[in-house]
Amino acid sequence: MSAARAPVNVVGGGLAGALLAIVLARRGFRVEVFERRADPRLRAGERGRSINLALAARGLRGLAVAGVAARIAPLLVPMRGRHVHEHDGSGALLAYGQDDSEVIYSVSREALGRTLIEAAAAEPAVTLHFGADCVGVDLARDALLFGEGGKVRRRVPLAPTIATDGAGSAVRAALAAAGALTVREEVLAHDYLELTIPRDRAAGLDPHALHIWPRGGFMLIALPNTDGSFTATLFLAREGSPSFAELVDAPAIVAFFRREFPAAVSRLPQLVAEFAEHPRGRIGTVYCDPWTLDGKVLLLGDAAHAIVPFHGQGMNCAFEDVAVLDSLLATHGDTAALFAEFARVRRPDTDAIAQMAIENYLEMRDTVRDPVFQRRKALGAALERAFPDRFIPRYSMVMFHPEISYAEALRRGAVQQEILAALDAADPGQQPRGGGTDTIPPGARALIEARLAPIGVRA
């Protein structure tokens, strides 16, 4: 992609689009960002749509590549682990990592998006167009179409365009309709709805944890906000029992929460009103192939590979996309080669995180309460302390080790599961103690050295 040529169009000025615009500008490109919504610097935040997000190492690396990590730092609330709340009110914190350096961060989507737009606006080479709704692509005339109510009001030369217009991408839909790519969307049978735990009802909730009320088949989670409140999200089936279809009126909603989340219900004073007011979101995985149209269009972020939110990685993955594209820009002058290389190197990783995100859904909903899961989790953490260059739990590889690709985390994670199962089967009573006094099961060293090459060394 040559900096001297036409400006790069970025369709969608959300999380990935704003970060991408900054990176492109710093590489010497002129950038035109087209965002459907109003300027976030002028409007109030949108309610009821994933109000806060978990940001981890891959996302932080993308922010650092764009030089905006310091701007984002004041927005972050560290979370050390998952606090699991049982039905009887008991609970425990399961640490995410080995120590307080291995934490993830809760961040407001709205504040993050606004801050990234502010940073993009500060780049002289970036022009931001708000209220610019992309309604299609005219492939015959190589044009991006913008308009409203189905009417085209503006045409913009297509090449080169990077589409970051999210899971419901209009650019992707237009290319699919023209037969330029194929799309498969696997929608989960569960929807989500967001609820508020105000600060004055948050007493006793650890402000540095992600809270989960897993109930087998459905769950409530809550992430902390900088003002001491929490945003809770209910994930529940659309149909069947229990399901959103049953929660049709105030008595049904209150009875369901009293029955399933008795300790949480008093923390949700606006429960019934928010049920009525907040939109219910669909979640799913988008599989799309190819992501590119010659050197003209590239899909990136959720537009290319939206995933279910249960690993807290969609935004992190989108920011990693931006970092990968940035590194390829250093060596690829030709747009067609750049876009093709991005798709080639990135697809194995986005396929891997799509799979791990679905697996994490089952873990958060069900397995996290299973004693075998908890025992193996503790054993995995002990093995990491003993063999840190070879054995890192999969969750940690994904969340804290951006130097290990998603595809490699999936591959090593499968081998590690087999090792844990073998060690656990040999001695199910084994309980690592931690604190430098771990007892490592006999045979662990031999198994690990035989099956896991040191990190960074090809097996």
Ligand SMILES: Cc1cc2nc3c(=O)[nH]c(=O)nc-3n(C[C@H](O)[C@H](O)[C@H](O)COP(=O)(O)OP(=O)(O)OC[C@H]3O[C@@H](n4cnc5c(N)ncnc54)[C@H](O)[C@@H]3O)c2cc1C
């Ligand atoms: C409930 C839920 C919880 C989540 N939690 C996490 C989490 O904890 N951690 C994490 O990493 N990820 C999480 N995600 C995923 C994360 O939200 C997405 O992966 C991330 O927002 C992707 O960024 P994006 O820029 O590709 O898309 P988006 O953030 O969706 O941005 C797309 C932008 O394009 C604009 N746009 C759309 N259509 C058009 C059009 N036709 N013309 C012009 N502009 C358009 C939109 O207005 C928007 O600004 C969660 C998702 C959900 C649904």
